[in-house]
Amino acid sequence: MSRFLFVVPPLVGHINPAVGVAAELVARGHRVAWACPDPELVGRLAGSGAAVFACAGAPPGERPADLRGPEALKFLWEWYLLPLAEAMAPGVRAAVAEFRPDVVVADQQAFAGALTAERLGLPWATSATTSAELTDPLAGLPRVREWLDERLAALRAAVGDPAGTADPRFSPRLVLAFSTPELAGAVAGVRWVGPSITARPVPSGFPWEWLGGDRATVLVSLGTANADAGGRFLDVCREALRERADRVRAVIVDPGGVLGADGDGADGGDDKDVLIVPSVPQLALLERGVDAVVCHAGHNTVCEALWHGVPLVVAPIRDDQPVVAGQVVAAGAGVRVRFGRVTAPRLGAALDAVLHEPGYRAAAGRIGTAFRAAGGAPAAASRLEELARESE
Structure with missing residues (x-):
């Protein structure tokens, strides 16, 4: 039996893939614990019995919703990722001292896990x-790369081993990539395990009876962290979908309530063609039959759609999303539109393409097949077991 400590940021999209891997390790008789600034979130996603060591988090602050490109990347690092690493480091060290893990599993954005493990040997x-970081998204931005290297060196000096040389985003021993080359492209030095898709609790209250009939079903979602930026885009989606009401039935996820009370959802409106709700049981919905997904190109949403062979319309906002959107388009599994400038006619045309041109669905199906063959959480757990044995 080995002990594995998962170090994760307080972000749903980064915890969810690890949950299935952790559950698989526990099922094989190993011990698992977590280090995270939000123990309640980990408990909700991994189960109330999860052992979680609390860490401090990044200082409060808000990123301007309209920030894009390199400036958005720099803001993300300066405002969130680097302060998060410094804040988490003492808690991670305490977790290691108490739990005594054989292996630390550090999320790619939880640098405190990698640097603490390096410091303690x-x-x-x-x-x-x-998978965005794996494809060197800064290849054409040498000044940004230089700036980032300087920041990571300063972080290592503060919380890691000053003599260390490994990039805290890429373990020299094992990089588990929750994708496959069929989507992300060929990248050396990683273990492709495919998405970690595991069953999640299905909350009550979703109107399943609303689905069905002979019309296609479209899901529109901007994930859990973009409510501040999505008002105009969701309104454009609603307009385009209503124009296709004779052949499309749509579910729009609107956690911030930016669409107001003009729809059939939690507010009890009477629109029979567009269901507007604050949240959805996404995996269950995809399993029951969605024909297309419109999203922000968040990695988890993209992978969950493709796992089910569903083509996409992607409208990246920031961070890794433009890279993931590029992967979708290059793989032939979707159409990209401009988040800030798309019009209802353009969005509608993109939807028509992925719904009616068979090549998109065929490409999505090929990627889904590759995802399933990669092994998911069991494959990741096996790789971690190998690392633990090699380190004995």
Whole structure:
């Protein structure tokens, strides 16, 4: 029996893939614990019995909703990722001292896990919950790369081993990538395990009876962290979908309530063609039959759609999303539109393409087949077991 400590940021999209891997390790008789600034979130996603060591989190602050490109990337690092690492480091060290893990599994954005393991001489693996970093997105931005290297060197000096050389985003021993080359492209030095898709509790209250009939079903979602930026885009989606009401039935996820009370959802409106709700049981919905997904190109949403062979319309907002959107388009599994400038006619045309041109669905199906063959959580757990044995 080995002990594995998962170090994760307080972000749903980064915890969810690790949950299935952790559950698989526990089922094989190993001990698992977590280090995270939000123990309640980990408990909700991993189960109330999860052992979670609390860490401090990044200082409060808000990123401007309209920030894009390199400036958005720099803001993300300066405002969130680097402060998060410094804040988490003492809690991660305390977790290691108490739990005594054989292997640290550090999320790619939880640098405190990698640097603490390096400092203490522990083997560590990278949990790459998005494949964007693996494809060198800064290849054409040498000044941004230089700036980032300087920041990471300063972080290592503060919380890691000053003599260390490994990039905290990429373990020299094991990088678990929750995708496959069929979507992300060929990248050397990683273990492709495919998405970690595991059953989630299905909350009550979703109107399943609303689905069905002979019309296609479209899901529109901007994930859990983009409510501040999505008002105009969701309104455009609603307009385009209503124009296709004779052949499309749509579910729009509107956690911020930016569409107001003009729809059939939690507010009890009477629109029979567009269901507007604050949240959905996404996996269950995809399993019951969605014909297309419109999203922000978040890695988890993209992978969950493709796992089910569903083509996409992607409208990236920031961070890794433009890279993931590019992967979708290059793989032939979707159409990209401009988040800030798309019109209802353009969005409608993109929807018509993925719904009616068979090549998109065929490509999505091929990627889904590759995802399933990669092994998912059991394959990731086996790789981690190998690392633990090699380190004995």
